Amino acid sequence: MLQIENKDRFGKVAADALAKIELTVKDARMKKRWINAIAKATAEIEENGVFMNYQEDDHSLIIWSQKxxxxxxxxxxxxxxxxxxxxxxxxxxxxRLVRLYLEPESVSTLTPEAKEVPYLKNTKEPIRVEKYGSVRLPIYN
Ligand SMILES: [Zn+2]
Structure with missing residues (x-):
């Protein structure tokens, strides 16, 4: 089973993932779909982590879908x-979220100094903040 113990770090990983989609995915429809996928993943990991298992060797996440x-x-x-x-x-x-969350080397990009990393500097203000599980994520459009 998968348990998120550091919610703060997990929230940063999720926010970082959203910021990257915003900056790298050009197609608006695809962007929206990825944002929805990340939002759902964030909530699912927190709520149904008991049905997930991360394999370190090939970085895969095994998910048992109850639906x-x-x-x-x-x-x-x-x-x-x-x-x-x-x-x-x-x-x-x-x-991807779980991999980034668990990888120690990704910590450096998630510290407060990350604000100085150009790709994390969002010039746009989020239009709103939505709550997924216990994680609050900025939503851009
Ligand atoms: Zn799938």
Whole structure:
């Protein structure tokens, strides 16, 4: 099972992931889908981490979906229908969030000094802040 013990760090990982989507995904529809996937992943990890397991060796996240009763193994790829259709899915977003959360070397980019890292400097103000699980995430449009 997966347990998020450092909620503060996890929140920063999620906010960082959203900022990256904002800056790197050009297509508006795709951007929205990734933002939704990350938001869902954030809540799912917190609420249903008991049904997830992270594999350190290949950085994959095993997710037992209670809704479909399928087991998904996500890293860069996934077995779900959304992935088949070329869409972002929360499984892949979750795998990435967990990987960044657990990787010690990503800490350096998540310290307060990260504000000075150009790609994290958001010139735009978030239009609102939404709460997913216990994590508050800025939403850009
Ligand atoms: Zn998937």
């Amino acid at each position: 479909s009763n399928n087991i998904y193994t996500a890293n860069g790829i996934c077995q779900c229908r959304a992935f088949e259709q070329g869409s972002p899915c929360f499984h892949r977003a979750a795998a």
